Amino acid sequence: MNDRYVRQTVLPEVGDAGQARLAGASVLIVGAGGLGCPVMQYLAGAGVGRLAIVDHDVVEETNLHRQPLYTMSDIGKPKVEVARVALQRFNPGLQIEVHAERLTPQNAARLVAGADVAIDAADSFAVTYILSDACQAAAKPLVSASVIGMTGYAGAFCGGGPSYRAVFPEVSVDGSTCATVGVLGTAVAVLGGLQAHLALHLLLGLVPTVLGRVVTFDARRLAFGGFGFAGSPEPDAFVPFIAPDAVTTDDLVVDLRSLEEAPASPFARARRLDVETVTSLATPLPSRRVVLCCRSGQRALMAADRLRERGIANLALVALG
Missing domain, CATH: 3.40.50.720 (NAD(P)-binding Rossmann-like Domain)
Incomplete structure (x- = not known):
């Protein structure tokens, strides 16, 4: 040894x-x-x-x-x-x-x-x-x-x-x-x-x-x-993170960053909302997948929780770094 x-x-x-x-x-x-x-x-x-x-x-x-x-x-x-x-x-x-x-x-x-x-x-x-x-x-x-x-x-x-x-x-x-x-x-x-x-x-x-x-x-x-936390149950469902190149033209993309933070989004048709206003997407309920983007993923996770509470389950997250 x-x-x-x-x-x-x-x-x-x-x-x-x-x-x-x-x-x-x-x-x-x-x-x-x-x-x-x-x-x-x-x-x-x-x-x-x-x-x-x-x-x-x-x-x-x-x-x-x-x-x-x-x-x-x-x-x-x-x-x-x-x-x-x-x-x-x-x-x-x-x-x-x-x-x-x-x-x-x-x-x-x-x-x-x-x-x-x-x-x-x-x-x-x-x-x-x-x-x-x-x-x-x-x-x-x-x-x-x-x-x-x-x-x-x-x-x-x-x-x-x-x-x-x-x-x-x-x-x-x-x-x-x-x-x-x-x-x-x-x-x-x-x-x-x-x-x-x-x-x-x-x-x-x-x-x-x-x-x-x-x-x-x-x-x-x-x-x-x-x-x-031994024995803590696993969640029944969760919203996955995906890579930016996994976003498709059929997705409804929401960029949660402000214009001051990111003047240009990598997704040409992205809507600009924040965590407080993202629930506006629930009226009416969207028929396609909603992709939530931010820098670290933190705001995207919070926004996803709010949308799930309002019945939107087809979600994905992107951390843009």
Whole structure:
């Protein structure tokens, strides 16, 4: 056994057998940003044999206070490529596979199929639901986290436990993001480190399982909390996310972004409404599929809930990024 792991193999919860399990494991990491950096570093440090990293973004200077895997010289470079070089330099024995693309409804199932555990580190509503749907269908565990400001959570879903949709069928519509509200780098590091720990817990098969549990963290009060959700029922029906190129000319497309936010819509015949006025579509009830679009998917999810309450069930969502 490699001496680099001796300080963890001495643990009875790991041992040589556990280290061998980690070496043979594959983890999908979606998001190479603030949450993804500690996830990647700690899983690579623990000796997880294969890491598949998905992120379409490039390094920006505003990332550096919470993404210490990157440096000033990396600005403008694809995050996944910089991460691959850094991780292979850190632990050359690992297989690092990178995908410089967004997670989409088209590629999610394929990416999840090759993983033992999937990690949602993208902090995106659309990615979380798309990844949860793919993991639920493939019976693969999902570790998801989110941090805004100085608070956040991490939890373990699917893989025999309830899906993210079972626990969070609805979302807030306040639209807060790291760019608008801000985020403290150390709060992100705590939650990203917790994600890595949850993944190792699952890969090692420790008991009791972390599936069906959420841990919350308030960095202002230095308080941890959480709750269990084992046994939560799956929703009878849900509105799926689709890719922009899956929208057809027969669809009634609604762009929920304001003209100030997005002067031009990628859909030529899109109607411009917001979450408050989208219920006008219910009079009369449309005969074709309604596709709701916004930047992150958050407003689309809220609008879909309002339309379903008014009897419109043929719906789809698009996150335009």
